[in-house]
Amino acid sequence: MEFDLSRVLDALPAMVWIALPDGQLELINRRWSEYTGLSLDEARGSEWQTAAYPDDLPALLERWRSILASGQSGEMDARVRRFDGQYRRVRVQCSPMLDDAGRIIKWCGTVTDVEDFRRAEEVLRRRELDFQLIVDSIPLPVAVTAPSGEVEGLNQLTLDYFGKTFEELKGWKTSDVVHPDDLERTIAEQLAAHQGDHAYNVESRHRRADGVYRWYNVLGLPLRDQQGNILRWLHLLIDIDDRRRAEAALQAANDRLARASQVASLVELSASIAHEVNQPIAAALANAQAALRWLRRDPPDLAEVREALDDVVKDGTRAGNVIDRIRSLFKNAPPSLENLDITDALSEIVALSRGKALKNGVFLQVQLSEGLPTVRGDRVQLQQVMLNLITNAIEAMSDVDDGNRNVRITAGRDDDNVFVSVQDSGPGLTQVTLERVFEPFYTTKPTGLGVGLSICRSIIEAHKGGLWATNAAKGGAVFSFTVPITSATSSKGVRDPVMPSQAPQPLADITS
Numbered sequence: 343m344e345f346d347l348s349r350v351l352d353a354l355p356a357m358v359w360i361a362l363p364d365g366q367l368e369l370i371n372r373r374w375s376e377y378t379g380l381s382l383d384e385a386r387g388s389e390w391q392t393a394a395y396p397d398d399l400p401a402l403l404e405r406w407r408s409i410l411a412s413g414q415s416g417e418m419d420a421r422v423r424r425f426d427g428q429y430r431r432v433r434v435q436c437s438p439m440l441d442d443a444g445r446i447i448k449w450c451g452t453v454t455d456v457e458d459f460r461r462a463e464e465v466l467r468r469r470e471l472d473f474q475l476i477v478d479s480i481p482l483p484v485a486v487t488a489p490s491g492e493v494e495g496l497n498q499l500t501l502d503y504f505g506k507t508f509e510e511l512k513g514w515k516t517s518d519v520v521h522p523d524d525l526e527r528t529i530a531e532q533l534a535a536h537q538g539d540h541a542y543n544v545e546s547r548h549r550r551a552d553g554v555y556r557w558y559n560v561l562g563l564p565l566r567d568q569q570g571n572i573l574r575w576l577h578l579l580i581d582i583d584d585r586r587r588a589e590a591a592l593q594a595a596n597d598r599l600a601r602a603s604q605v606a607s608l609v610e611l612s613a614s615i616a617h618e619v620n621q622p623i624a625a626a627l628a629n630a631q632a633a634l635r636w637l638r639r640d641p642p643d644l645a646e647v648r649e650a651l652d653d654v655v656k657d658g659t660r661a662g663n664v665i666d667r668i669r670s671l672f673k674n675a676p677p678s679l680e681n682l683d684i685t686d687a688l689s690e691i692v693a694l695s696r697g698k699a700l701k702n703g704v705f706l707q708v709q710l711s712e713g714l715p716t717v718r719g720d721r722v723q724l725q726q727v728m729l730n731l732i733t734n735a736i737e738a739m740s741d742v743d744d745g746n747r748n749v750r751i752t753a754g755r756d757d758d759n760v761f762v763s764v765q766d767s768g769p770g771l772t773q774v775t776l777e778r779v780f781e782p783f784y785t786t787k788p789t790g791l792g793v794g795l796s797i798c799r800s801i802i803e804a805h806k807g808g809l810w811a812t813n814a815a816k817g818g819a820v821f822s823f824t825v826p827i828t829s830a831t832s833s834k835g836v837r838d839p840v841m842p843s844q845a846p847q848p849l850a851d852i853t854s
Contacts (some may be wrong), residue, residue: 357453359390361436363446365410374453379425395421395429413438413446422453430457483558483579485511489572491536500579505551521547521555528560535562539572548579556583599797626657681716681828682724684753684760691728692751695736704736704747711754715827719805724825727798727809731764731821734794737787738768738819759807759824770813779811798823 351358351371360369366387375381378393385393394402398420409416415437421429436451478497483504486495493512504511504519514520520528524546535542542562547555559580564572633650636643692708699706717724732749739747748767753760771779778784782796795809802809807825814820 359451359453361449361451363449365406365449368448377424377453377455378422393423395423409436410449419456430455431460432456480578482581485577485579487575487577489536489575491532491575494574503550504548518549521549523547532562536575539564545582556581557586558582596797596800622657622661626654626661629653629657679718679720682719682721683716684714684724684762684825685710687721687725688728688751688753688762691725691732694729695732698733698736699749702736702740702747703744704739704749706749706751708751709753714753714755714760717760717805717825718828719825720801723801724805727801727823728762728764730794730798731762731823734821735764735766735768735819738766742768755827756824758827760827761822761824763820763822765814765818765820767818770817771811771819776811776813780809 348369348371351360351369352373354371354373357374357377358371359367359374361367367385367390370380370382370385375385378385378390380390380393391399391403402418402420405416405418409418415435417436418434420432420434422432423429433454433456434451435454436449438446439448439450441447478499480497481499483500484497485493485500487493493508493514496508496511500511501508506517506519510517511519515525515529528544528546531542531544541564542560544560544562545557546560548558549555559582561578561580563576563578565574565576567573629650633647633654636646636650688708688710692706695706698704732751735749736747739749746767750763750765752763752765755761775786780795780799784796799809802823802825805825807823809821809823812820812822
């Protein structure tokens with residue numbers, strides 16, 4: 343029977359031992375012997391203790407005695423010397439074998455080497471600790487979530503910022519952590535990123551411990567294993583509240599500067615405006631006087647009177663339109679987008695610039711391609727850009743000899759854009775000026791603020807266009823801008839720029 347039992351034990355794929363009721367070792371299998379390097383004779387009774395690590399032996403024996411006293415199954419952990427002299431951690435599990443009367447007749451046990459498992463656990467624990475230390479050292483609120491979105495970890499800065507416990511912050515979707523107006527959008531962005539397997543970036547307001555909501559830029563970054571599988575998500579909260587306030591203040595300042603630049607330009611052109619208004623008024627007065635003369639005839643020439651009065655009405659309407667244009671330029675109203683005829687808009691600005699051109703001895707030439715499509719834009723803002731470019735061109739030629747002061751304004755179509763160019767015959771721009779001309783507060787004028795061209799570029803870019811400066815081949819500076827044509831009239835592949843061979847229609851040829 344004992345020989346047969348030994349063969350059974352040796353066939354088991356584990357280290358197995360059998361002890362007497364008092365705990366004395368009676369039998370071991372081949373795997374136990376091979377692992378410890380001890381034969382049955384060397385391990386029988388209590389000699390097996392020589393294989394235990396000396397420092398672990400007292401606790402091991404105490405535990406073994408408590409199991410024997412209880413008569414119940416149990417387990418023990420200890421370090422055991424392997425055949426090569428290396429001590430390795432093992433898990434010992436044992437159970438009593440009972441006879442029919444319920445008395446313990448043997449103790450059976452197994453020994454499992456858990457060294458590699460324990461080391462893996464320690465490595466994982468160290469990695470978890472290192473990861474937490476790294477997260478805690480990040481000077482930003484940080485949250486770590488599982489691929490499912492469940493919060494797994496938060497750094498101390500996050501707990502301090504929100505003034506909440508980890509358990510409270512785990513339910514951030516149903517708490518007041520995120521501003522109610524931003525919550526749905528934030529959840530949707532995160533869900534889309536998780537489903538799409540990509541990083542996300544969302545701006546939302548988060549409630550500080552004192553109840554104040556501040557704007558944050560939340561970056562969600564997936565952490566992947568070597569196979570590309572997402573193990574966790576790292577969420578960084580970057581405070582952008584001060585930046586947003588500064589941007590709002592800067593925008594307000596730009597708006598004020600734009601208005602100041604617009605008003606300054608119109609004040610400078612007040613003489614031209616007066617001249618522009620006086621023309622239709624003078625014509626209306628002359629026609630009214632002519633009508634009176636026709637009425638004094640005997641008999642009155644009513645046909646002539648009617649014709650003269652029709653001209654008075656036309657002149658009055660023309661004067662009213664001029665005043666309306668001036669009022670719209672001064673009016674501090676939000677941008678109003680419309681389908682804009684660039685020809686009409688440019689014609690009005692040329693009319694406003696006429697007086698300044700005459701005063702400065704400047705020859706203006708305006709040329710347009712036929713049938714220009716409409717653009718989608720704010721009439722007042724785009725006219726402000728045109729006015730600024732024309733005014734700058736006129737002023738750029740203050741040192742040029744009389745008779746050589748020319749400004750050429752060209753408009754045409756280039757693919758899906760309408761372009762406008764203003765070219766002067768002045769000295770042109772230096773390389774430094776070309777590089778910096780659109781920078782805020784950069785100016786080459788002794789009394790200039792250096793904000794006009796910067797504002798112009800902002801306006802054009804807001805219209806999804808471009809504004810740039812170059813030097814003409816034969817001298818002088820050229821400022822050009824483009825704005826997209828209205829979508830309904832857009833046609834890819836159509837190119838109709840102004841070319842010298844074309845015959846653009848002049849709006850005005852004005853000499854001093």
